[in-house]
Amino acid sequence: MNSNELKEISEKLIDTISLAGQASIDLYKKGLKKIIKKDNSPVTNGDLEVNKLITEKIKVVTPNIPIVSEETVDLDKKNSFHTFWLIDPIDGTKEYIAGQDEYTLNAALIINYIPTVGLVGAPKKKRLFYTYGKNNSYMIENNQIVKLNCEKKNQKGKIVAVTNSSKPSSVILEMLKNNKVDSWTPMHSSYKFCVIATGEFDFYAARERAYEWDYAAGHAVAENAGAIITTLEDKYFKYGKEDYKNLSLKIKRSKTLDV
Numbered sequence: 001m002n003s004n005e006l007k008e009i010s011e012k013l014i015d016t017i018s019l020a021g022q023a024s025i026d027l028y029k030k031g032l033k034k035i036i037k038k039d040n041s042p043v044t045n046g047d048l049e050v051n052k053l054i055t056e057k058i059k060v061v062t063p064n065i066p067i068v069s070e071e072t073v074d075l076d077k078k079n080s081f082h083t084f085w086l087i088d089p090i091d092g093t094k095e096y097i098a099g100q101d102e103y104t105l106n107a108a109l110i111i112n113y114i115p116t117v118g119l120v121g122a123p124k125k126k127r128l129f130y131t132y133g134k135n136n137s138y139m140i141e142n143n144q145i146v147k148l149n150c151e152k153k154n155q156k157g158k159i160v161a162v163t164n165s166s167k168p169s170s171v172i173l174e175m176l177k178n179n180k181v182d183s184w185t186p187m188h189s190s191y192k193f194c195v196i197a198t199g200e201f202d203f204y205a206a207r208e209r210a211y212e213w214d215y216a217a218g219h220a221v222a223e224n225a226g227a228i229i230t231t232l233e234d235k236y237f238k239y240g241k242e243d244y245k246n247l248s249l250k251i252k253r254s255k256t257l258d259v
Contacts, residue, residue, distance in 0.1 A: 001111065006132035009061055010117045013107060014130060014140070016057040020050045021105055021123030024090060032097060042093050047071060051089035054107055058085055065109070068244070070213045078242040083111050086239070088213040092189030101125055104189045108216035113240045118220025122191050129194045129221045137197055137225035148225035150253045153199040158182045159257045161203040162192040175205040175232065175250070179257065193218025196253050197225035204251040205232060211244045228252040 001009075027046040034044045051071045058067055068079070069087040085107060090096050092103035101124035109117035120129040129148075131137040137148040154160050161176055161184040168176065168184070176184060181203055187195075193215070195201045216239060223229050229237055232248040 003133055003136070006109075006117055007136070009109065010119060010130050010132040012061050013054075013057060013119050014128065016053060017105055017107065017119050017121040017128060017130075018123075020053040020089075021121040021128070023053065024050050024096065024103075024105070025123055028096065028099065034097060042097060043071065044090075044093065044097060046096060047090045047093055050105055051087065054087055054089060054105070058087075058107065062109070068213065070211065073213075073244070075244070079240060079244055080242075081110075082113050082240050083109075084240070085109055086115075086213040086216040088190070088217070091214055092191075095188050102187055102189050102191050104191050104194075104218075106190055106213065106217035108213075108220050110216060110239045113238060115216045115220035115223070115239060118217035118224075120190055120194055120217045120221055122194070125191070127194070129197065129218075131221045131224040134224050135226075137221050139194070139198060148197045148221070149199075150197060150222075150226040151199045152202070152253065152259060154201065157258050159202045160184065161205070162187045162195065162201050163204070164188065164192075164206055164209070169207060171207055171232075172205050176203070179203055179205075179252075190214065190218035193222040193227075193251065196227050196251055197222040199253060202253045202257040204249070206249045207232070208246060208248050210246050212239050212241065212246060213244070215246055215249065222251060226254065228255065 032044040067085040088106040096103040105121035128140040139146045161181045166186045
C-alpha cells in the first residue's frame with residue numbers, strides 16, 4: 001500500500017474511534033457490566049461494544065485484511081499473519097472501571113511485521129492520535145490537528161519518564177538511572193506512547209509484558225513521530241509473533257533526551 005492509501009485508511013477510522021470513545025464514556029455513566037476472563041483480567045460491556053464498533057468499521061475499510069483483537073483472539077492458535085490488524089478496544093480496563101482518564105482505544109495495522117497505521121483514542125483526555133507512516137503522526141485536540149515530531153515540551157535539561165508501575169523493578173530502575181532520568185510518572189495504558197510522541201515525556205522502558213495489541217497502535221504513533229523504539233537490548237521490536245507476547249521495550253523521544 002502506498003502513503004495515500006494508508007492515509008485514507010487511517011482517516012476513515014478517525015470518526016469511528018471518536019464515536020467508540022464516546023460510547024465507552026456513556027456506558028460507564030450508565031454503570032458497567034463486568035466479567036472476569038479466564039486469565040483473571042476484567043472485561044466489561046464497554047470493552048465489547050468498543051470492539052464491535054471498531055471491528056465492524058475495519059471490516060468495511062479493509063475487508064481482506066485479517067483482524068486480531070484482544071477480546072476475540074484464540075491464544076491456543078498460533079499466529080501466522082504478517083499483515084493484519086491488532087485491536088485493543090480498551091487498554092487500561094481496570095482504570096476504565098475505576099473511572100480514571102488514562103484508558104485508551106487502540107487499532108493498528110501491521111504491514112510486514114511493522115506497525116504502520118495506528119489510532120489511539122483517549123476519550124477522557126479529549127485527545128485522539130493517528131498515524132499512517134513515517135513523519136505522518138498527528139494528534140487531534142480541541143478540533144485542531146497537530147503534527148507530532150517528539151519535540152521536547154518539558155523542561156530542558158531534565159529527563160522525565162513514564163513507567164507502568166509506581167514501583168519499577170530493579171532492572172527498570174537501572175535503565176532509568178543509565179539514561180539519567182530525573183523523575184518518572186506511572187501510566188497504565190498506551191497513552192504513555194503518545195505523550196512521548198507529543199514531547200511531554202522523554203523515556204519509557206519495560207520488561208517483557210502484555211501482548212502485541214497493547215503496544216502496536218501507540219508504537220506506530222510514537223515511532224512515526226520520530227521516537228526510537230527497541231528492546232531493552234537495543235534489538236528490533238518485532239510484531240507478528242506466534243504467541244503475540246511482547247518483547248521488552250525501550251522508547252526514547254530522541255537520541256538526546258534533555259534538549
